[in-house]
Amino acid sequence: DAKTTQPTSMDCAEGRAANLPCNHSTISGNEYVYWYRQIHSQGPQYIIHGLKNNETNEMASLIITEDRKSSTLILPHATLRDTAVYYCIAYVLWAGNQFYFGTGTSLTVIP
Amino acid sequence: DTEVTQTPKHLVMGMTNKKSLKCEQHMGHRAMYWYKQKAKKPPELMFVYSYEKLSINESVPSRFSPECPNSSLLNLHLHALQPEDSALYLCASSFDRQRGSYNEQFFGPGTRLTVL
Numbered sequence: 001d002a003k004t005t006q007p008t009s010m011d012c013a014e015g016r017a018a019n020l021p022c023n024h025s026t027i028s029g030n031e032y033v034y035w036y037r038q039i040h041s042q043g044p045q046y047i048i049h050g051l052k053n054n055e056t057n058e059m060a061s062l063i064i065t066e067d068r069k070s071s072t073l074i075l076p077h078a079t080l081r082d083t084a085v086y087y088c089i090a091y092v093l094w095a096g097n098q099f100y101f102g103t104g105t106s107l108t109v110i111p
Numbered sequence: 112d113t114e115v116t117q118t119p120k121h122l123v124m125g126m127t128n129k130k131s132l133k134c135e136q137h138m139g140h141r142a143m144y145w146y147k148q149k150a151k152k153p154p155e156l157m158f159v160y161s162y163e164k165l166s167i168n169e170s171v172p173s174r175f176s177p178e179c180p181n182s183s184l185l186n187l188h189l190h191a192l193q194p195e196d197s198a199l200y201l202c203a204s205s206f207d208r209q210r211g212s213y214n215e216q217f218f219g220p221g222t223r224l225t226v227l
Contacts, residue, residue: 034215043115043201043218044154087153098144098167099216101153 004088004102011108012082018075020105022088025069032091033064034099035073037084044087044101047073078109115219117202123225126192132222134185134202143185144216145177146201154201160185161207192226199223 005023012018024033032051036044048055048062050071055062061074075082087104115136124130134143142161146154159167160179174196176188185202203216 041199041221041223043203043220044216046215046217049215098156098159098169099154100156104153 004090006086006088006102006105008103009106009108011110012075012078014080014109014111015077018078018082018107018109020073020075020086020088020107021070022073022102023070024088024090027068027090029068033062033071034089034091035060035062036087036089036101037082038087038104039081039084047086049091078107080109080111083107083109115202115204115217117200117219117222119222120220121223121225123227124189124192125227126194128192129188129190131189132187132200132202132224134187134204134219135183136204136217137183138204138217139182139206140204140217141182141207142205143179144203144205145175145185145187146203148199148201148221150198158187189224192224194226197224197226 003026032049034049035047037047038044048057048060050062050064062071064071085104085106087101089099089101091099118133122130144159145157147157148154156169157171158177163179163182174191178186199221201221202219205214205216
C-alpha cells in the first residue's frame with residue numbers, strides 16, 4: 001500500500017473552508033484514497049473516498065490531482081465540531097481489507 | 112442500525128487477569144477488525160476477520176486472542192497483558208472485500224484499556 005504523508009497540524013477559522021492536503025506519490029492505479037477523521041477519544045469516522053475523479057458528499061469534497069500523487073480534502077464551511085485528526089489512507093480493494101493509517105493532520109477550527 | 116457497539120467502554124486489569132472485549136454490529140457486514148491505538152498515534156491494525164475466519168494477524172502477541180463466534184460478534188480475549196498494552200482498542204466492520212468501492216469501515220467508540 002502506498003504511504004501517505006500529511007501535515008502534522010493545521011488551523012482554520014470557523015466558517016471558512018478547510019483544505020487538508022495529502023501526498024501519496026507512490027500510489028498505484030488500483031489504490032483508492034480514503035479519508036477518515038477522529039474526534040478526540042472517539043472511533044474514526046468515514047468522510048469520503050475516491051479513485052480518480054473528484055468526489056463530493058454532504059460532509060466534504062475530495063480533489064485528486066490528475067497524476068493521483070496528491071489529494072485535498074475540503075470542508076467547505078468549517079465548524080468547531082470539525083476539530084479532529086484527519087487521516088488520509090491509500091487503500092487497495094480486492095487485496096484484503098486492511099487499512100494502514102498514516103500519522104494524520106490535527107485540524108483545529110478557531111472561533 | 113448503522114452502529115458498531117463495543118463493551119466495556121473502560122477496563123482496568125492486572126497483568127495476571129483474563130478479560131474480554133466485545134464488539135457487535137447488525138449491519139450485515141462480513142468483515143470485522145480489531146485495531147489498537149496508543150495516545151496521540153494513529154490506529155494500528157491487529158486482526159481482520161472475513162466471513163468469521165481470521166484472514167489477517169498483524170504479528171500480534173499471543174496474549175491477544177481474537178474470536179468471531181458469528182457474523183455479528185467479535186471478541187478479543189486478553190490474558191497476561193503488559194502495562195504497555197494499555198491503549199484504546201477499536202473494533203470496525205465493513206461489508207467485505209468483494210464489495211467494490213463501497214467498503215468503508217465503520218468504527219465503534221473503542222474500549223479504553225489500562226493494564227496495571
